[in-house]
Amino acid sequence: MGEMNPVKGMRDYLGEDMRLLRRIEGTFLGTAALYGYQEIETPILESVDLFRRGAGEGTDIVRKEMYELLDKGGRPLALRPELTAGIMRAIMSEKLHSLPDMPLRLCYFGPAFRYERPQLGRLREFHQFGVEAVGADSPALDAETIALLMTGFRLLGFQDLRLLVNSLGDKESRDRYRAALRDYYRPHLERMCEDCKERFRLNPLRMLDCKVMGDQELAKGAPSLQDYLGEESRKRFEETLRILDSLGIPYEIDQGLVRGLDYYSETVFEVHLLSPSGKDYGALGGGGHYGGLLKELGGPDLPGVGFAIGAERVLALMKELGLGEEEGREVEVAVLPVGEEALPYAQEASYLVRGMGYSAETPLRAGKLSAQFRRAERKGARVALILGEEEMKGRKARLKDMESEEQEDVPLERLQERLDQIFGEEEEEDGHEE
Ligand code: HAM
Numbered sequence: 455m456g457e458m459n460p461v462k463g464m465r466d467y468l469g470e471d472m473r474l475l476r477r478i479e480g481t482f483l484g485t486a487a488l489y490g491y492q493e494i495e496t497p498i499l500e501s502v503d504l505f506r507r508g509a510g511e512g513t514d515i516v517r518k519e520m521y522e523l524l525d526k527g528g529r530p531l532a533l534r535p536e537l538t539a540g541i542m543r544a545i546m547s548e549k550l551h552s553l554p555d556m557p558l559r560l561c562y563f564g565p566a567f568r569y570e571r572p573q574l575g576r577l578r579e580f581h582q583f584g585v586e587a588v589g590a591d592s593p594a595l596d597a598e599t600i601a602l603l604m605t606g607f608r609l610l611g612f613q614d615l616r617l618l619v620n621s622l623g624d625k626e627s628r629d630r631y632r633a634a635l636r637d638y639y640r641p642h643l644e645r646m647c648e649d650c651k652e653r654f655r656l657n658p659l660r661m662l663d664c665k666v667m668g669d670q671e672l673a674k675g676a677p678s679l680q681d682y683l684g685e686e687s688r689k690r691f692e693e694t695l696r697i698l699d700s701l702g703i704p705y706e707i708d709q710g711l712v713r714g715l716d717y718y719s720e721t722v723f724e725v726h727l728l729s730p731s732g733k734d735y736g737a738l739g740g741g742g743h744y745g746g747l748l749k750e751l752g753g754p755d756l757p758g759v760g761f762a763i764g765a766e767r768v769l770a771l772m773k774e775l776g777l778g779e780e781e782g783r784e785v786e787v788a789v790l791p792v793g794e795e796a797l798p799y800a801q802e803a804s805y806l807v808r809g810m811g812y813s814a815e816t817p818l819r820a821g822k823l824s825a826q827f828r829r830a831e832r833k834g835a836r837v838a839l840i841l842g843e844e845e846m847k848g849r850k851a852r853l854k855d856m857e858s859e860e861q862e863d864v865p866l867e868r869l870q871e872r873l874d875q876i877f878g879e880e881e882e883e884d885g886h887e888e
Contacts, residue, residue, distance in 0.1 A: 463578025486561035508539030510716025512656030533567035556589030575735030584762030597697035620711040621691035631682040739763030788830035789816040792842035
């Protein structure tokens, strides 16, 4: 029954994982709102050309990992391997660059697709949350973007993340450095992997994070980008680091950090965290400043800075760290009819309770009350409403607080007030715990 499984490298979300995915989405979108970002959603399919020009012709992502297809009109389309290029396209389509207040601050959450070898932390369909701040060029904005990233992880409950930063410098810095790298690698090129030979031609910076053993050894002796940074770029990087210091955000400078997309310039960064069991899911998120991307795509010459996190990697770590665990009430109010005659009244009461904003469940057939109570307990109900003939006649409910075990009679017209009290106190207690 192979066809009944999801496509290789893709997965279903349900139960606990679905809840955590939504929590990651909600927490990061909420964090972005704290920093003044507006949410945007762009199509999953875009023209192949957008990613060739956006992410870069020479990147693994575009050369090897893109899901490409022709639509029925013969248009070459790709499932987006990342969302930044699409956001830039939307900025042009919607003429957002002519809005008076710069920078634009946009955030997003959605699926992305890469035809990679599936392994720990690596899927072919995964979800990214990300932000893009476009239309201002400032180390303060770079630092603010990193701060947003750290706030999001903090609000999810993460501590001790490793933040890696590096500067790729401006175009001139990188051109000088590329030339130096080619000089360094040229005598060794014959012995290197096929990918590196290609990277030598297209973008020798990518040779630095080749995963092949021998090539890794070589990378250790390669010239350092820091020695080729222009004065302006060096100052800009130092200013970014100074702001991070003043915010109390710890970081490590990683001179080997070059990132996998071509559009970056100046400051780049990634967050990493080993799991408690020592698993490395890869970067939880990464991003940086991009100077010429919008212009490269035919838009105005506006720089930007942004990042994206991989929700699946964050999710896997949250589970290992026990973050985001919930007592999980599947149902808040169990409505229990005593005998078949009370069933219509129980259905009415459930309808009313849901209209009061609480989840309610009532059985389809009135079974034994003891069995109904056991089910209510399994579902974590806080309140049980026991409804018999007497309650039906009096338009009231016998309310049992499942925690204190206390019972009381509550007329239907006072039910909202009473439920608000009980659940309001519960929320307050939970709030104090955190
Ligand atoms: P990226 O580093 O290619 O950057 O991807 C961002 C994050 O997506 C990674 O750190 C990782 O957590 C997750 N990710 C990437 N590939 C996979 C995969 N196959 N399976 C699971 N998770 C994955 C970007 O995509 C840039 N657009 C970020 C950016 C925004 N830069 C500036 N603005």
